[in-house]
Amino acid sequence: MSYWLLKSEPDVYSFDQLLAEGETVWNGVRNNAARLHLRAMNVGDEALFYHSNIGKEAVGLCRISREAYPDPTDESGQWVAVSVQPIRKLARPVTLAAMKAEPALAEFQLIRQSRLSVVPVRDDEWTTILRMAG
DNA sequence: GCCAACGTTGGC
DNA sequence: GCCAACGTTGGC
Numbered sequence: 001m002s003y004w005l006l007k008s009e010p011d012v013y014s015f016d017q018l019l020a021e022g023e024t025v026w027n028g029v030r031n032n033a034a035r036l037h038l039r040a041m042n043v044g045d046e047a048l049f050y051h052s053n054i055g056k057e058a059v060g061l062c063r064i065s066r067e068a069y070p071d072p073t074d075e076s077g078q079w080v081a082v083s084v085q086p087i088r089k090l091a092r093p094v095t096l097a098a099m100k101a102e103p104a105l106a107e108f109q110l111i112r113q114s115r116l117s118v119v120p121v122r123d124d125e126w127t128t129i130l131r132m133a134g
Numbered sequence: 135g136c137c138a139a140c141g142t143t144g145g146c
Numbered sequence: 147g148c149c150a151a152c153g154t155t156g157g158c
Binding site: 007009031052053056096114115116117 | 142143144145
């Protein structure tokens with residue numbers, strides 16, 4: 001099983017909306033590195049739901065419920081989407097500032113490459129972040 | 135194939 | 147609102 005982090009601007013789509021809906025299509029990714037990550041996802045993989053721009057914190061956990069398929073919002077057929085379901089909110093959100101201050105996350109790609117919207121999370125990084133979330 | 139110009143993302 | 151990082155486009 002692999003771990004990931006998915007970014008969303010909460011005024012566009014928030015974790016609360018995902019909790020309310022039960023499942024969503026993670027579409028609109030138009031970056032090649034992010035596409036490779038989407039393609040590498042398996043059903044059952046877990047992901048942190050991160051609020052970018054507003055909040056700048058990981059707020060919840062979700063699960064990949066359907067592996068990569070053609071993005072319904074992409075007419076060219078080149079881009080892919082996955083489906084995700086919520087698992088639970090984090091007891092305490094983990095802010096970007098807190099992650100930057102954590103030595104164990106020095107190599108975390110969220111920090112290293114801030115523009116990437118789909119980020120792989122190593123096992124040890126996952127453990128660290130969940131511990132920070134209480 | 136190189137590189138300047140430009141657009142987008144996202145933190146500050 | 148600004149800027150850094152990065153990706154893409156297009157002229158040569």
